[in-house]
Amino acid sequence: MNQAILLIEDDATFSGALTRALKRRGHEVFVAPTPELALDKARQEEPDWIVLDLNLAGASGIALIPRLREMLPACRIVVLTGYASISTAVDAIKLGAVQYLAKPVDVETLLRAFSHHPGGAAEAAVGIVPPPAVPMSVDRMEWEHIQRVLREHQGNISATARALNMHRRTLQRKLLKRPTKQ
Numbered sequence: 001m002n003q004a005i006l007l008i009e010d011d012a013t014f015s016g017a018l019t020r021a022l023k024r025r026g027h028e029v030f031v032a033p034t035p036e037l038a039l040d041k042a043r044q045e046e047p048d049w050i051v052l053d054l055n056l057a058g059a060s061g062i063a064l065i066p067r068l069r070e071m072l073p074a075c076r077i078v079v080l081t082g083y084a085s086i087s088t089a090v091d092a093i094k095l096g097a098v099q100y101l102a103k104p105v106d107v108e109t110l111l112r113a114f115s116h117h118p119g120g121a122a123e124a125a126v127g128i129v130p131p132p133a134v135p136m137s138v139d140r141m142e143w144e145h146i147q148r149v150l151r152e153h154q155g156n157i158s159a160t161a162r163a164l165n166m167h168r169r170t171l172q173r174k175l176l177k178r179p180t181k182q
Helices: 012-024 035-045 064-071 086-095 107-113 138-152 157-163 168-176
Strands: 004-008 028-032 049-053 076-081 099-102
Touching (some): 012 138, 035 064, 076 086
């Protein structure tokens, strides 16, 4: 069953990769990098599902949940964040998100998150998705983490190396090695 998905994400690299992965699985994807564009796209496209980043260029994605729920009551919302915390997870679920996932997340886990029903199983009530059958490799997790820190430092290799407490040349070698999907 293919869905129309609104991806509300301000990181162009991440949204591009996620959009391609979702389209390969047959879903129609609309992208909005700002809260204002997100509300416009939601109104125009009426998506079945929404993937919402918690931090949108300094604005809170959680603040969008009530407005999106009011506009599209049947729409299912999954919140993604690189900065997961229990308090924001509880807030997101209370406001109507069906799941709250920490980045990095693989596409299969994201798609499974939409099938959970809050209020059913205890896991779903607190927004926990069971781990994937094949977990992400350590190399892949390290690469994803390095990419996130690199984005936070606007691509500055030296600043990223300092933040990761790593020699700059070591970081450059790690960046050249692209890990497998898992």
